[in-house]
Amino acid sequence: MNPIQIALLGAGTVASGVVKVLERNREELRRRAGREIAVAAVAARNPDKARAALGGALPITSDFEGLATRPDIDIVVELIGGISPARELVLSAIAAGKHVVTANKALIALHGNEIFAAAQARGVMVAFEAAVAGGIPIIKAVREGLAGNCIEWIAGIINGTTNFILSEMRDKGLDFATALAQAQALGYAEADPTFDIEGIDAAHKAAILCAIAFGVPVQFDKAYVEGITALQSTDIRYAEKLGYRIKLLGITKRTEQGIELRVHPTLIPANRLIANVEGAMNAVVVQGDAVGPTLYYGKGAGSEPTASAVIADLVDVTRLHTADPEHRVPHLAFRPEAMHDIPILPMAQVVTAYYLRLRVADQAGVLADLTRILADAGISIDALMQREAGEGEGQTDVIMLTHDTTEARMDAAIARMQALPSVLAPIVRIRKEELR
Ligand code: HSE
Numbered sequence: 028m029n030p031i032q033i034a035l036l037g038a039g040t041v042a043s044g045v046v047k048v049l050e051r052n053r054e055e056l057r058r059r060a061g062r063e064i065a066v067a068a069v070a071a072r073n074p075d076k077a078r079a080a081l082g083g084a085l086p087i088t089s090d091f092e093g094l095a096t097r098p099d100i101d102i103v104v105e106l107i108g109g110i111s112p113a114r115e116l117v118l119s120a121i122a123a124g125k126h127v128v129t130a131n132k133a134l135i136a137l138h139g140n141e142i143f144a145a146a147q148a149r150g151v152m153v154a155f156e157a158a159v160a161g162g163i164p165i166i167k168a169v170r171e172g173l174a175g176n177c178i179e180w181i182a183g184i185i186n187g188t189t190n191f192i193l194s195e196m197r198d199k200g201l202d203f204a205t206a207l208a209q210a211q212a213l214g215y216a217e218a219d220p221t222f223d224i225e226g227i228d229a230a231h232k233a234a235i236l237c238a239i240a241f242g243v244p245v246q247f248d249k250a251y252v253e254g255i256t257a258l259q260s261t262d263i264r265y266a267e268k269l270g271y272r273i274k275l276l277g278i279t280k281r282t283e284q285g286i287e288l289r290v291h292p293t294l295i296p297a298n299r300l301i302a303n304v305e306g307a308m309n310a311v312v313v314q315g316d317a318v319g320p321t322l323y324y325g326k327g328a329g330s331e332p333t334a335s336a337v338i339a340d341l342v343d344v345t346r347l348h349t350a351d352p353e354h355r356v357p358h359l360a361f362r363p364e365a366m367h368d369i370p371i372l373p374m375a376q377v378v379t380a381y382y383l384r385l386r387v388a389d390q391a392g393v394l395a396d397l398t399r400i401l402a403d404a405g406i407s408i409d410a411l412m413q414r415e416a417g418e419g420e421g422q423t424d425v426i427m428l429t430h431d432t433t434e435a436r437m438d439a440a441i442a443r444m445q446a447l448p449s450v451l452a453p454i455v456r457i458r459k460e461e462l463r
Pocket residue numbers: 161185186187188189215223228327328
């Protein structure tokens with residue numbers, strides 16, 4: 028059979044990994060896919076630079092739109108990143124009857140519904156394994172491997188940059204700014220690391236996982252997003268004394284009231300496997316009603332790990348290229364006509380446990396005032412610790428772990444505690460999940 032013809036849009040790190048691995052594993056891939064996967068051409072903003080990066084043999088053009096719609100191309104691989112022109116090019120490719128493979132989490136998180144509807148109407152596939160957790164085949168696992176389950180929740184370390192920073196803060200006692208500078212020096216963080224450290228990149232991925240887990244549209248705009256910029260190493264140390272690690276988790280959970288979709292620093296028990304995922308690695312726990320918890324671990328970024336996911340999609344698309352569109356796996360795991368409109372809950376309705384740190388005056392009655400406010404709010408304390416603050420006369424840190432409560436109740440209780448004259452600094456609140 029003739030090779031299937033692919034066009035690469037973009038010539039960066041992932042594209043060079045795709046070219047390299049396609050070449051290295053050419054025979055193995057032909058045995059898997061039934062035909063060769065051939066790179067017909069590459070579109071790059073700077074063709075000379077791309078030629079140097081990808082090797083001289085590939086035709087390289089700067090006409091992205093022309094390549095995305097060229098008649099001989101079967102699959103367009105979008106590796107540009109960002110929203111524009113990636114969105115326009117993907118829609119043009121679909122309109123021209125091309126299948127699309129993309130690693131673009133922001134694009135799928137923000138415009139996935141529009142893109143999947145266009146692909147459905149045109150009878151083409153859009154595959155996006157590389158958009159979540161890089162080389163970990165988590166889309167395939169949730170969408171197909173766990174199809175027998177009602178998914179109950181997913182919790183993942185799905186941003187390697189922030190996990191590296193948190194690992195450095197814990198291991199070496201570094202503050203956030205120093206750990207970030209190290210991540211940048213080692214090439215983990217982007218020059219503008221905002222999307223990573225503010226939790227936006229993780230929220231893009233969590234929104235995609237939410238959709239394929241529960242059969243709802245992709246709803247990044249409903250996600251609660253809190254990054255790690257305000258996290259202090261003091262809290263990492265106190266959490267450790269209490270038997271917890273702090274990780275930036277993307278969490279999505281089905282509850283009777285609706286679906287939770289949130290990204291925030293989270294205390295998790297130190298003895299959970301996922302708590303021990305260090306450095307730039309990613310890991311995702313998926314809880315299914317039949318299978319129980321399953322854990323997926325691996326590299327969430329990088330040239331060849333991401334290429335691994337892109338090429339798996341290429342093999343899938345090649346195998347299903349001639350199949351009746353009705354017989355393909357739905358883009359969002361559930362058939363489009365069977366999607367649910369279960370609401371994504373506002374953060375005020377989310378139920379979780381909390382870690383609180385309060386800098387207070389070290390005098391009689393302070394603890395009683397604090398615990399009275401929590402008791403009035405119906406919030407039960409799980410653990411309590413007091414430490415000399417080591418700075419300033421007559422001050423101390425009170426650290427509390429609570430049982431589950433709603434965010435709204437906790438907000439109200441924190442506001443009341445903050446108003447006490449004996450509370451001397453802004454109260455630190457970090458959510459806690461047992462991941463049972
Ligand atoms: N910036 C991302 C990370 C890259 O740090 O995980 C992969 O999406």
